[in-house]
Amino acid sequence: MKSSNLGYPRIGKDREWKKALEAFWAGKLDETTFLAQMEQIRKQHLVKQQKKGIDWIPVNDFTFYDHMLDMAVMFGLIPKRFAYAGGPVPLATYFAMARGNKDAVASEMTKWFNTNYHYIVPEFGERTPVLTENRPLQAYLEARDQLGIAGKPVIVGPYTFVKLSKGYAKDEFERVVDQIVPLYVDVLRELELHGVEWVQIDEPAFVLDLTGQDKVLIRRVYEQFSQALPHLKLMVQTYFEAVDWYEELIELPVHGLGLDFVHGKTANLANLTTHGFPQDKVLGAGVIDGRNIWRSALEEKWELVKTLCTVVAPERVWVQPSSSLLHVPVTVEDETDLPEEVRVALAFADEKLAEVRLLVQGFQYGKYVISKEIAQNEKDLQRLAQSPARNRQEVQEARKALASTAAKRAVPFHERREIQQATWKLPLLPTTTIGSFPQTTEVRQARQQFKKGNWTVEQYDAFIQEQIREWIAIQEQIGLDVLVHGEFERTDMVEYFGEKLDGFVFTKNGWVQSYGSRCVKPPVIYGDVQFVSPMTVKESVYAKSLTDKPVKGMLTGPSTILNWSFVRDDVSRQEVCEQIALALRKEVEALEAAGIRMIQVDEPALREGLPLKQADRAAYLDWAVKSFRVATSTVEPGTQIHTHMCYCEFHDFIDAISELDADVISIETSRSHGELVSVFGTCTYDKGIGLGVYDIHSPRVPAVAEIEEMVSRGVQVLPPGQFWINPDCGLKTRGREETIASLKNMVAATHAVRNRL
Ligand code: GLN
Numbered sequence: 001m002k003s004s005n006l007g008y009p010r011i012g013k014d015r016e017w018k019k020a021l022e023a024f025w026a027g028k029l030d031e032t033t034f035l036a037q038m039e040q041i042r043k044q045h046l047v048k049q050q051k052k053g054i055d056w057i058p059v060n061d062f063t064f065y066d067h068m069l070d071m072a073v074m075f076g077l078i079p080k081r082f083a084y085a086g087g088p089v090p091l092a093t094y095f096a097m098a099r100g101n102k103d104a105v106a107s108e109m110t111k112w113f114n115t116n117y118h119y120i121v122p123e124f125g126e127r128t129p130v131l132t133e134n135r136p137l138q139a140y141l142e143a144r145d146q147l148g149i150a151g152k153p154v155i156v157g158p159y160t161f162v163k164l165s166k167g168y169a170k171d172e173f174e175r176v177v178d179q180i181v182p183l184y185v186d187v188l189r190e191l192e193l194h195g196v197e198w199v200q201i202d203e204p205a206f207v208l209d210l211t212g213q214d215k216v217l218i219r220r221v222y223e224q225f226s227q228a229l230p231h232l233k234l235m236v237q238t239y240f241e242a243v244d245w246y247e248e249l250i251e252l253p254v255h256g257l258g259l260d261f262v263h264g265k266t267a268n269l270a271n272l273t274t275h276g277f278p279q280d281k282v283l284g285a286g287v288i289d290g291r292n293i294w295r296s297a298l299e300e301k302w303e304l305v306k307t308l309c310t311v312v313a314p315e316r317v318w319v320q321p322s323s324s325l326l327h328v329p330v331t332v333e334d335e336t337d338l339p340e341e342v343r344v345a346l347a348f349a350d351e352k353l354a355e356v357r358l359l360v361q362g363f364q365y366g367k368y369v370i371s372k373e374i375a376q377n378e379k380d381l382q383r384l385a386q387s388p389a390r391n392r393q394e395v396q397e398a399r400k401a402l403a404s405t406a407a408k409r410a411v412p413f414h415e416r417r418e419i420q421q422a423t424w425k426l427p428l429l430p431t432t433t434i435g436s437f438p439q440t441t442e443v444r445q446a447r448q449q450f451k452k453g454n455w456t457v458e459q460y461d462a463f464i465q466e467q468i469r470e471w472i473a474i475q476e477q478i479g480l481d482v483l484v485h486g487e488f489e490r491t492d493m494v495e496y497f498g499e500k501l502d503g504f505v506f507t508k509n510g511w512v513q514s515y516g517s518r519c520v521k522p523p524v525i526y527g528d529v530q531f532v533s534p535m536t537v538k539e540s541v542y543a544k545s546l547t548d549k550p551v552k553g554m555l556t557g558p559s560t561i562l563n564w565s566f567v568r569d570d571v572s573r574q575e576v577c578e579q580i581a582l583a584l585r586k587e588v589e590a591l592e593a594a595g596i597r598m599i600q601v602d603e604p605a606l607r608e609g610l611p612l613k614q615a616d617r618a619a620y621l622d623w624a625v626k627s628f629r630v631a632t633s634t635v636e637p638g639t640q641i642h643t644h645m646c647y648c649e650f651h652d653f654i655d656a657i658s659e660l661d662a663d664v665i666s667i668e669t670s671r672s673h674g675e676l677v678s679v680f681g682t683c684t685y686d687k688g689i690g691l692g693v694y695d696i697h698s699p700r701v702p703a704v705a706e707i708e709e710m711v712s713r714g715v716q717v718l719p720p721g722q723f724w725i726n727p728d729c730g731l732k733t734r735g736r737e738e739t740i741a742s743l744k745n746m747v748a749a750t751h752a753v754r755n756r757l
């Protein structure tokens with residue numbers, strides 16, 4: 001039996017990778033120094049894995065930005081706008097594709113499957129693919145010749161690579177795959193010539209809903225590989241879900257198959273035990289969760305591997321994480337401030353590799369060699385399980401009781417609309433914003449001062465009040481119809497609530513890569529989630545005291561808090577989400593009681609939680625949408641519930657949005673306006689809709705005429721009475737002056753359209 005890893009986090013223990021990148025971009029590091037630093041980080045990671053006793057260490061999982069971008073660049077898929085003239089791709093071109101430059105907009109970025117990692121979308125159709133370099137080979141040679149590590153090069157397989165790319169029509173998919181396969185063969189052949197034994201070829205798209213045609217294509221591609229590469233061993237690696245076409249998959253002419261026995265455990269295990277596993281293949285057994293931060297229950301994992309070994313001979317089993325460890329932080333080592341019961345139950349990348357190694361040692365030398373560790377592990381996990389934080393009877397009872405309620409508002413929307421119209425007397429096309437206003441250096445510094453203890457509560461509160469006062473006055477002056485307090489007290493829309501609710505902890509260094517150099521430090525939900533005391537009432541009430549205009553309260557919704565946190569794995573995600581919903585309900589009720597009668601509950605991550613397989617989606621949407629209603633349905637009919645989502649594909653999602661039963665939804669749409677407007681135009685969605693009428697992603701101030709055109713287009717497909725006017729979300733990232741100027745233009749444009757109606 002061997003131990004293996006699929007990918008190691010790039011960012012480094014102290015985010016040194018991120019720091020080097022950003023210093024280079026800022027011109028503070030020259031290219032030579034930058035490359036030297038990157039090399040050092042890369043090698044450190046390899047040596048670390050070697051010291052952990054990992055037999056099959058991945059190489060080429062490291063990148064300067066994103067592994068999909070690396071593949072695109074290797075295949076010469078460099079859009080024309082980047083003015084690339086052939087030959088080795090300059091670093092400047094590479095980063096321009098990722099981040100844009102003064103002449104060209106960046107390539108699109110999108111979510112990597114159901115993770116919070118974002119990759120750069122390769123663009124076909126602009127250039128004929130050519131091999132510009134052999135990155136996996138370079139990585140392999142560096143590790144072998146300089147460190148004595150004969151690694152396992154990792155590449156994204158052709159099916160997944162093309163599936164996740166753009167620039168071709170749907171019916172051209174096969175042609176594009178066929179076009180790229182010879183380049184893969186060239187890359188792999190060179191690897192073979194240099195003595196590479198195993199290549200990990202990542203095909204996570206194999207777990208999606210495949211057609212018969214897809215499977216024929218995959219078969220054809222892998223047959224080509226096997227004919228062209230008689231000596232090279234391919235480990236076809238799947239993850240994030242089970243494979244639905246197991247019987248055909250195991251027939252592929254490759255030497256190894258990697259399956260996820262965490263996120264697709266039930267189905268993958270059932271397939272394996274029912275249909276067996278080929279005698280001539282290695283099983284990559286993904287038994288340690290590569291997506292969460294919890295220690296594994298070792299005894300359980302032991303049993304799992306034992307079961308696998310009843311089907312596959314142990315010498316053909318690689319024990320490994322379920323996916324790349326890219327999705328978890330580096331090490332728990334520095335998390336000294338956490339409650340002890342939580343700390344001992346955490347496992348980040350390094351600790352997960354230790355678990356892999358431990359299991360393999362047990363199987364190699366006998367279980368007794370790891371019995372001490374298993375016993376300690378049991379004790380640690382027991383301790384967390386018995387912690388009062390995980391045993392809040394009241395919360396659990398309240399959550400269970402939800403099963404028998406539909407969590408619906410007492411009065412249907414069309415009646416609420418009448419009541420609300422009579423209360424607010426808003427003009428046609430009411431203008432508002434999505435919640436946040438510019439978080440200047442001053443604002444960020446103030447929060448820092450407070451956090452460090454340099455400022456008293458009074459000092460900090462006074463500062464926040466001053467910001468609110470200033471921006472209420474600005475909003476009145478701009479002439480907006482519905483105002484917000486501005487969210488100055490929030491670093492982040494999830495962290496802010498996590499810090500105020502019971503059941504959360506925050507790590508010191510639990511960073512994971514989100515995209516490029518950007519890292520996030522998700523809150524950790526470890527216990528039953530419970531409301532403690534009002535979280536937003538003070539600021540909203542203060543804002544409202546300053547104006548006669550309506551002020552919208554501002555909360556983050558249950559699925560967004562769930563999807564942007566690391567979540568405990570001893571209960572279902574549904575259960576956690578519903579607990580959060582019940583806690584938020586108390587906040588909604590507190591706001592209402594304090595006289596805040598418009599409340600926005602943001603759900604930008606609702607869609608992100610969608611399972612990869614179509615068949616699982618309805619169940620998720622059921623509880624995610626219901627959770628939103630649990631949080632928002634107990635208010636008076638006259639209280640107006642708003643929600644907000646960033647850009648998302650609505651055509652297959654509109655029913656879910658309707659089921660939220662929010663009185664108004666605002667959406668970031670300016671970059672795909674036509675498309676979204678038409679979706680809403682063709683469906684029966686009858687509630688309020690705020691379509692973002694200008695893009696806030698650049699400091700540019702949109703002209704009145706430009707916005708007017710957007711608004712006019714909107715009222716052609718939506719009844720004007722249904723339509724709200726707002727910018728796209730994210731004003732917190734903008735400067736003060738451009739925000740004011742843009743919003744003034746937005747209001748002027750709205751008035752112009754209003755006058756014509
Ligand atoms: N209310 C939040 C804001 O305006 C919404 C952010 C988001 O949608 N991601 O910043």
Ligand code: ZN
Nearest residue numbers: 604645646729
């Ligand atoms: Zn948004």
